[in-house]
Amino acid sequence: MPTTALSCGIGLRQPHYREIMTIQPALGFVEVHSENFFNPHDAAAQVLVQVRAVYPVSLHGVGLALGSACGLDDEHLYRLAGLVERIDPVRVSDHACFARAPWAQGGIVHANDLLPIAFTESAMQIACANIQRVQDRLKRPILIENLSSYLDFADRDYSEPQFFAELGRRSGCGLLLDINNLMVNALNASDPDPLLSVCNWIDELDRLAPPGLIGEIHLAGFSVQQELIIDDHSSPVSEPVWHAYAYALEQFGALPTLIEWDDRLPALSVLLDERGKAMTLAERISLRMSASVKHSARLYGSGP
Amino acid sequence: MNDSLPTSSTIATGTESGAAESLRQRELIAAIFSPNPVEVPSYGMAQTGCRWRAGLAAYRGNGIGHARSALREQFPTLLAMLGDDAFDTLCAYYWRSCPPRKGDLAWAGVELPDFIDTVPELQDWPWLSDCARLDWAVWQAAGAARSRLNEEDLRRLATGDPQSLYLQLAEGVRRIASYWPIVTLYQAHSDPNPDWNAVTRSLEYRQAETALAWRPPENSASAPTVMALDEVTDRWVTALINATNIETALELAGNAFDFAAWLELAVRQGWLNAVIAKE
Amino acid sequence: MNKREFINTAASTLLAMGVLTIAPASHADGNGMMKPGMEKCFGVAKAGQNDCKGISGLHSCKGQSTVSDNPGDVKIVPQGTCAKMGGLNMKQAKAKLAAMKNKS
Structure with missing residues (x-):
């Protein structure tokens, strides 16, 4: 069922709080980073409760470290569960990454970053076990986002789209498809035609994915550094990413879409314009799809 | 903010392949927190040479950047006393010497006051660590019930x-x-x-x-x-x-x-x- | 007045004054508007010295584009108000630290 175009949203960032709450623009949802709201007692927690009274909130985590071979941090999961209970979010997501590992001097380190996992069968089993623990605790399926990775592991039993399709099948989780991350990876792999390789990635996922695997799409800007492209969310969505987005919508239909912007944050109106662009594309695809459904319905004689 | 809970649950990684995942994860983290950039790619990496160095630099920079912005919020008095450059250098030393234990940056500064006591260059200002302890107390008070x-x-x-x-x-x-x-x-x-x-x-x-x-x-x-x-x-x-x-x-x-x-x-x-x- | 009476009286006085009934939190109205006391947290308020600590959010999933990965062998040279106030020289500091250790 294609969702309405209104389910395009923006990231809620502190400099925009007041303006958003004052003008209350039409938004399908707002998204926040879960860890920023773990503490139920601080000022940020009060803001989120007020925002939640106006908008659906999507909780996007950065710290569960679902691919960590040493397992999850119980305390982190406990705090996330508390937040989910307080906010009743429309979606809960985190990344296909690891961050925790035993430290030579004892204990476990959490790198506070989104570190790459290997696309191997054993990494699949680790991620499945961790994701299932989270889903059991939260009593809901979660979405897992594909990374921008600046390093990769050589061993692999799956391609990346295969990995996410299989992960969804085994654990019941969905995919948060970050199209900018696909583009950043293609560029960093020095791909001769990055847009083509992103579209191939999307095609492969489309062939393999169980129905309804994708629960949300992320769009953002990247920046060109000396040696690498960095996914720094500091600029408008790039042209090739818009093309890839349109291509993904053709395959999967309109999906809840987020404009992510974290660094060098622009005026709210700029963010809303970017969201408007996503919405226009999504609406156009929805219309065309419903037209073709009507068309085939006429062909096969079963009225809508 | 204070109640502490049991920390970790472990997934059996007894199989040979599970052990490989553990090893590559431990090694990459060790390279990220190493005092100096590591020239030899860690276990199982696809990239080598300057592409490995650039990728590792991206993660090392990320870590320090996250720590720095959290610590600047948590230690405003210390920041004003040291100035931006000295504070940032301290953050980088601290990040590598006392890597974070939690996935919530609200706890990033928990060991910084004790760490300051071990930094030789700061011994001429022996009150800095207690000032940092007070900054940390204020930070915790801000989020307390x-x-x-x-x-x-x-x-x-x-x-x-x-x-x-x-x-x-x-x-x-x-x-x-x-x-x-x-x-x-x-x-x-x-x-x-x-x-x-x-x-x-x-x-x-x-x-x-x-x-x-x-x-x-x-x-x-x-x-x-x-x-x-x-x-x-x-x-x-x-x-x-x-x-x-x-x-x-x-x-x-x-x-x-x-x-x-x-x-x-x-x-x-x-x-x-x-x-x-x-x- | 014995100690017990004295304490009981102090508490009774506060009850009579209604100190607690004027203290409870006034919660936000339900219209999604910010409480007046929190106004300073929205807009460009400087985090650090007010109730908005941490409200700008410590976490994001972006990559850092401008941070050097190896501030490395640089010495820490305090330049902020430390420079203004001066430090102890090493000898004084050591004597001071030794004195502290003897005390504790």
Whole structure:
């Protein structure tokens, strides 16, 4: 069922709080980073409760470290569960990454970053076990986002789209498809035609994915550094990413879409314009799809 | 913010392939936190040479960047005292020497005050670590649960026997004792027109101060607040922190302590969480 | 007045004054508007010295584009108000630290 175009949203960032709450623009949802709201007692927690009274909130985590071979941090999961209970979010997501590992001097380190996992069968089993623990605790399926990775592991039993399709099948989780991350990876792999390789990635996922695997799409800007492209969310969505987005919508239909912007944050109106662009594309695809459904319905004689 | 919970649950990685995942993850983290960039790719990496160095640099820069922005929020006095460059360098040393243990950056600074004591270049400013302890206390107070004291509590205090009554402090109340004028330093850095001569004098005279930091009730000035404790009040507060009954705490505080005045201030400032009766 | 009476009286006085009934939090109205006390947290308020600590959010999933990965062998040279207030020289500091250790 294609969702309405209104389910395009923006990231809620502190400099925009007041303006958003004052003008209350039409938004399908707002998204926040879960860890920023773990503490139920601080000022940020009060803001989120007020925002939640106006908008659906999507909780996007950065710290569960679902691919960590040493397992999850119980305390982190406990705090996330508390937040989910307080906010009743429309979606809960985190990344296909690891961050925790035993430290030579004892204990476990959490790198506070989104570190790459290997696309191997054993990494699949680790991620499945961790994701299932989270889903059991939260009593809901979660979405897992594909990374921008600046390093990769050589061993692999799956391609990346295969990995996410299989992960969804085994654990019941969905995919948060970050199209900018696909583009950043293609560029960093020095791909001769990055847009083509992103579209191939999307095609492969489309062939393999169980129905309804994708629960949300992320769009953002990247920046060109000396040696690498960095996914720094500091600029408008790039042209090739818009093309890839349109291509993904053709395959999967309109999906809840987020404009992510974290660094060098622009005026709210700029963010809303970017969201408007996503919405226009999504609406156009929805219309065309419903037209073709009507068309085939006429062909096969079963009225809508 | 304070309740601690069991930390980790482990997934069996007994299989050979599970062991490979553990190894590549441990090695990549070791390279990210290594004092200097590691030239040889860690176990199982696809990239080599300058592509490995660039990828590793991206992760190392990310980590330091995250730590730096969290620590700047958590230690405003320390930041003002050190200046941007020295603070950032300290952050990088700290990040590598005391890697974070939690996936919540609200805890990023938990070991920074103790770490400062180990940095040779900072030994000429021996008050810095206590100033950092006070910054950390203020940061924790800002996110602490507010006082839950109610009229029932006061009625218990109005009718009970002080020998079996205990005053429980609110979560955000922190006492930091120092051999240095940490409250004077803290207040100078939140004052738009500080008297630096007075601050320098208080350092020269080695004016020892004990700070109390707390989170006031919501309807008053709600920013965390800091004040200096005099010796008498400090004995009283220390007794309460050590969960001493009211009668014994009063004996420890001595005759100069004005209980009625302190109690009124405590209720208005949200220092107390409960009056507990134990037989 | 004995100690018990004294404490009981202090608490009764506060009850009579109604100190607690004026203290409780006034919660936000339900219209999604910010409480007046929190106004300073929205807009460009400087985090650090007020109740908005941490409200700007410590976490994001972006990559850092401008941070050097190896501030490395640089010495820490305090330049902020430390420079203004001066430090102790090493000898004084060591003597001071030794004195502290003896005390504790």
